[in-house]
Amino acid sequence: MIYITRKEHFNAAHRMYREEWSEEKNKAVFGKCANPNWHGHNYDLFVTIKGEIKFATGYLMDLKDLKVIINDYVIEKLDHSNINKDVDFMAGKMASTELLCIEIFKQLKKPIEENEGVFLHAVKLYETENNFAEYFGE
Ligand code: NI
Numbered sequence: 589m590i591y592i593t594r595k596e597h598f599n600a601a602h603r604m605y606r607e608e609w610s611e612e613k614n615k616a617v618f619g620k621c622a623n624p625n626w627h628g629h630n631y632d633l634f635v636t637i638k639g640e641i642k643f644a645t646g647y648l649m650d651l652k653d654l655k656v657i658i659n660d661y662v663i664e665k666l667d668h669s670n671i672n673k674d675v676d677f678m679a680g681k682m683a684s685t686e687l688l689c690i691e692i693f694k695q696l697k698k699p700i701e702e703n704e705g706v707f708l709h710a711v712k713l714y715e716t717e718n719n720f721a722e723y724f725g726e
Contacts (some may be wrong), residue, residue: 600629685713
């Protein structure tokens, strides 16, 4: 079993708030992240796949193909978007790093695992240099 990781990057805006809460409560719970005029992050995304190396190529999977999948299913939807408003797979969800990480995993699992012998191992999402979430599918 080998593990290999592709790193990607996107910029996106979001806001942490609950519609049904007052402005004061949102501010108390989420602080600056509740700013009504939104704010942005430079996200770094690490997608790790696992499986057996193919004898003929020496690859687990051609990373050019992995890049295309990540781009089509995730980056295209998120880059320069408003996560709260524009991203179909985040509709109705809090735009937190944790939930975004889980939803990205769900988006990628099927298209990645359509490649024979390749499994999605983990998604790691950095919202800032110091804060990141990891999801392994459970
Ligand atoms: Ni934020």
